[in-house]
Amino acid sequence: TQLLEQSPQFLSIQEGENLTVYCNSSSVFSSLQWYRQEPGEGPVLLVTVVTGGEVKKLKRLTFQFGDARKDSSLHITAAQPGDTGLYLCAGARGNFNKFYFGSGTKLNVKP
Amino acid sequence: NAGVTQTPKFQVLKTGQSMTLQCAQDMNHNSMYWYRQDPGMGLRLIYYSASEGTTDKGEVPNGYNVSRLNKREFSLRLESAAPSQTSVYFCASSERSQNNYGYTFGSGTRLTVV
Numbered sequence: 001t002q003l004l005e006q007s008p009q010f011l012s013i014q015e016g017e018n019l020t021v022y023c024n025s026s027s028v029f030s031s032l033q034w035y036r037q038e039p040g041e042g043p044v045l046l047v048t049v050v051t052g053g054e055v056k057k058l059k060r061l062t063f064q065f066g067d068a069r070k071d072s073s074l075h076i077t078a079a080q081p082g083d084t085g086l087y088l089c090a091g092a093r094g095n096f097n098k099f100y101f102g103s104g105t106k107l108n109v110k111p
Numbered sequence: 112n113a114g115v116t117q118t119p120k121f122q123v124l125k126t127g128q129s130m131t132l133q134c135a136q137d138m139n140h141n142s143m144y145w146y147r148q149d150p151g152m153g154l155r156l157i158y159y160s161a162s163e164g165t166t167d168k169g170e171v172p173n174g175y176n177v178s179r180l181n182k183r184e185f186s187l188r189l190e191s192a193a194p195s196q197t198s199v200y201f202c203a204s205s206e207r208s209q210n211n212y213g214y215t216f217g218s219g220t221r222l223t224v225v
Contacts, residue, residue, distance in 0.1 A: 002153065033213055042115075042201050042216030043154070088153065096161070097142055097205055097212055098169070101153040 003027060004091055004102035012108040016078050021105045023072045023089035030092055032065055032072045033099065037086040079109045113137050117202050117217035124192045124224045132187040132220050134202030142205045143185035144169075144214065145177060147198040154201065160185055192224045 007022045023032070031050040035043035047056050049065035049072065056063045060083075062075040076083055086106050090099035118133045136143065141162045146154040146169075156169030158177040166177050174196060176188045185204075189196060199221050203214040 004153075035214075040218070042203070042218050043214075044216070045213035048213055090154075097207065098144075098156060098159060099214070100170075101146075101155070103151055103153040 002103055003100045004089055006087075006089060006102035006105050008105060009103070010106050010108075012110065013079055015080055015109055015111050017109075019076050019079060019107070021074045021076075021087055021107070023074075023091075023102055025070050025091065027091070027093065028069050030069070030094060032069075032092075033090045034063055034072070034074055035088040035090065037088060037104070038084075043086075043088055076107075079107075081109045081111050083107060084109050115202055115204055115215050115217035117200075117220050119220060120218070121221050122223070124189075124222065126193060126224060128192050129188065129190050130192065131189075132200055132202075132222075133184070134186065134217060135184045136202075136204040136215070137183065138204060138206070138215065139182070140204035140206050140215070141182070142207065142212075143179065144203045144205075145175075145185070145187045146201045146203065147171065148201060148219075149198050157187065157200075189222075192222075194224045196222065197224045198222060 033048045034046045037043040047063045052067045052069045054065045060077045086104045088104045090101045115136045144159040145157040148154045160166045160179040163182045199219045202217045205212040
């Protein structure tokens with residue numbers, strides 16, 4: 001069983017639509033990260049959130065860490081084809097930098 | 112900016128063969144990690160090295176060994192490859208071992224064991 005569950009697993013939308021991806025767990029995390037991975041490449045870090053309720057924005061991407069630090073969401077406004085990729089959340093428990101990854105949401109944005 | 116470099120990029124092994132996956136980072140990072148990525152499973156931690164001279168097991172260490180050769184290099188060895196080890200292997204590094212530091216990943220080694 002995965003420590004972090006991501007939903008949906010797959011998402012195919014038209015350019016300009018909004019979307020939200022979820023990352024849920026029954027465990028409490030001391031920090032949570034979001035990565036984007038393109039085919040044939042390693043994941044690239046988008047954001048780190050460490051405080052319950054924290055909201056961070058990165059251009060059209062909005063990340064939120066749940067108040068209880070058990071879940072997170074990623075919202076994309078006006079999606080573009082360049083947003084296509086696999087979005088992974090990763091959580092750390094305790095102070096040590098050892099992250100557990102979710103299985104990812106594969107996003108396809110059609111022109 | 113090379114970042115994290117992994118070699119080889121592709122490898123096919125026969126069951127029972129051994130090989131070493133190489134990883135080097137040029138960012139002066141203290142911590143290094145080996146993950147494997149399988150379809151529908153996300154990334155799972157195999158081994159990590161919090162700092163030079165230390166290594167420790169992750170979630171799925173069986174069948175693997177590691178060596179932190181120096182601060183830059185962290186290798187992963189498969190002593191007797193099995194088909195279950197067919198996967199994409201990623202090396203990553205981070206500046207510190209505290210959990211608010213993000214990972215920098217290499218581009219992966221795609222390993223097939225037949």
